[in-house]
Amino acid sequence: MLKQSLQQKLLQKLSPQQIQVIKLLELPTLQLEERIKKELEENPVLEEGSNEEEYQEENYSDETPEKDKDKDEFSLEDYMNDEDTPSYKLSAQNYSADDKHEEIPFSGGTTFHELLISQLGLRILSPEKHALTEYLIGNIDEDGYLRREIESIVDDLAFSMGVETSYEELVELLRVIQDFDPAGVGARDLQECLLLQIERKGKFNPDVKLAQLILKKNFEEFTKKHYDKIQKRVGATDEDFKCAVDEILKLNPKPGSTFSNPLDKASPTIIPDFILEEEDGDLLLSLNSRNVPELHISRSYSEMIEDYSGNKKNQSKENKDAVMFVKQKLDSAKWFIDAIRQRQNTLLQSMNAIIQYQREYFIEGDERKLRPMILKDIAEITNLDISTISRVSNSKYIQTHFGIFSLKYFFSEGLQTDSGEEVSTREIKKILQECIDKEDKKKPLTDDKLAVILKEKSYLIARRTVAKYREQLNIPVARLRKEL
Template identity: 85%
Template sequence: MLKQSLQQKLLQKLSPQQIQVIKLLELPTLQLEERIKKELEENPVLDEGNTEEDYRDDNQAEESPDSDKDKEEFSLEDYIDDDDTPSYKLSAQNYSKDDKHEDIPFSGGTTFHEQLISQLGLRILAPEKAALAEYLIGNIDEDGYLRRDIDNIVDDLAFSTGINTSFEELVEILHVIQDFDPAGIGARDLQECLLLQIKRKGSHNPDVKNAHIILKKYFDEFTRKHYDKIQKRLNLEDEDFKCAVDEILKLNPKPGGAFVNPMSKPSPTIIPDFILEEQDGELNLSLNSRNVPDLHISRSYSEMLQDYSNNKENQSKEQKDAVMFVKQKLDSAKWFIDAIKQRQNTLLVSMNAIIEFQREYFMEGDERKLRPMILKDIAEITGLDISTISRVSNSKYIQTHFGIFSLKYFFSEGMQTDSGEEVSTREIKNILQECVDNEDKRKPLTDDKLAAILKEKSYVIARRTVAKYREQLNIPVARLRKEL
């Protein structure tokens, strides 16, 4: 039986402008600069710089008859003359002569794989075997491992290149590659990698010999740090066993990382989004807008649109289409400028709320003064949505008089001591880290013992909570922290 009914629903739909604000809010300063640059290239109506200066420049251009020769600008006729507007006309005037890229020679350096290929050239191999060796080298990852299954490589060679080979032949060639530098290259797993390195040290040294036996026969026990079991089976004295383990710890688990590519890019520098300065007991916050230009609507396009709008009766279809095009670009430029302003305002409001909430900390830089603070706290102070505060704090940094910090650093949960005092979980994590740093590595502290220590300091925390904090600090369990 069919039945019709009316139902009311309250749905919230975001406008394109709101979506644009949200996307801009997520961007850190460096990416915002790139986003603005892209918008300037794509929208000829959008301009940068001081509006008054631009206006004076325009007037001077009108007074000087030769000025048009030096400066070529868009006009509305550019869009009217041709039905099909070439794409270059939308961005051609958004670069200067200095932006032209020339072919400048540079030192290419040598990549990790090229270094292995160069060593291959020093070996006397039949052409077909050299080709197979080069294919294997191409499958070695940046850590120096051949993690692909050799049977799969045999199949790939048959299907993609028509070369027929066998598992045994590829293993034979792999052994040649494993003799290359640095030691450990071409291993199929960690155990093989360490064994390749320990073999290079020879077997004359008894410590190296014992290390080889441990890696060969007791690798699983070694990775689980079951040292007592291994030592008992090998019947070694404490000092001899320690020396053998020290030999293993000297090995490199990622031999590919030993080769430094001169062309590899350095880690990106952190550019703070906020700058906080302390002067005479006052905190002054500002946005880092060093490379973010002032944006405005191009005066010439606004005046053009006004002129054409006053002459609607005499316009052809092409002229009307051009007017519509410019109007759309004008609207887009206005939305973008408003979105940038809204972003800056939201960032300042949110960061000021964080500073006020954590005022004691920002005055002194003492981590112990950090109060428990969650996204909801700042959302309630600012009246903004929690998701907005989350976007503000994500990938943003602030420069203070005592260092540069991620905004996420200031957020932490809270708990109460047995005396009812509220403390940040960061304080508890610091105590855990300190306990682990100062523990006897021959008898590391278990989670139960750590919980007991915290209890003595008035922090009553369950063992499972201690385990959670320990994992968040990337501290392994006691057994894996054991040393000789």
């Protein structure tokens, strides 16, 4: 049986312009520069610079001879799809697969894998074994490890390349690679990597012999720092055992990283989105717009649309299509400029609220002055949505007179002391860090002891909370912090 019913629903739909603002809001300065460059390339109606600059250029061009002016003039026919103009040239992205892109070549240092191949050239091997060894080198990662199973490589060679080999033959060739520099290269796990390095140090050194025994027979206990158990098992004196452990700690767990090419992994560049300056107690905030150009609508295109709109009679279909194309680009440019403006306003509004909330901290730069602050606090000050504040704080940085900080750094939960005073969890983490930095490494502080110390400082925190904060600081448990 069919029934009809009337329902009323409240739905919120975002317009394309609002979506564009949201997307731009999430971008840090560096990515915003790339986004603007892309828009300038795709939309001929959008231009760099201020309208005043364009006006001055136009006045200057009025003084040039008529013959030269004609060269710069263009008409709507330039955008019409005639026989001489391929259709792809009218699209938003005027690129062809055949277009030639000149790139500036640059030279880099020898890569890690090139270093290994060059050492292979010094070995006398048959062409077949040389090819297999080179294939093994290709499977070694940037840390210097062969993390793939030998059996899997045997199968790959058989099925993908039609090359028959065996587990034993590849292991024999891997031994050749493990004799290369840097020591430890070609290892299949950390234990083998350290053993390969320690073996090169000389078998007649008693410290090396003991270190080799520890790695070979007691590796798992060593990784867990069960030093007392290992020392008792190997029957070494305190001094001999300490010297052997020191030998192990000098080894490189990632031998490949020593020879890695800095061009392979470029370190990320942090460009601040905000610049905060302090002058006589006043805080002056500005957006970092160093490489973000001013944008405006091309006056020539606007005038062209006005001319053709005022004369709609006797227009061909091609003219109308061209006018529609330019009009779409004009609207798109207006939306983009407006979205950029809204982004800048929202960023400044949000950052000013954060500075207002954390004023004491930004004046002095003392971490202990940071107040507990969550997204909701800034949302209430600015009358913006929490999701907007989240987008503002994500991947954004501010340059202050005491360093560059991520905006997320200023947000933290709060706890109360036994006197009822609210403090930031960041302050508690700093105290934890200081306690662990000053601890006796032979008897490191357990989480229980750290909880007691915090209680003595009026911070009532459970042991499990201490453990949580310690993990957030990337500090291992007491047993793993132990040193001899």
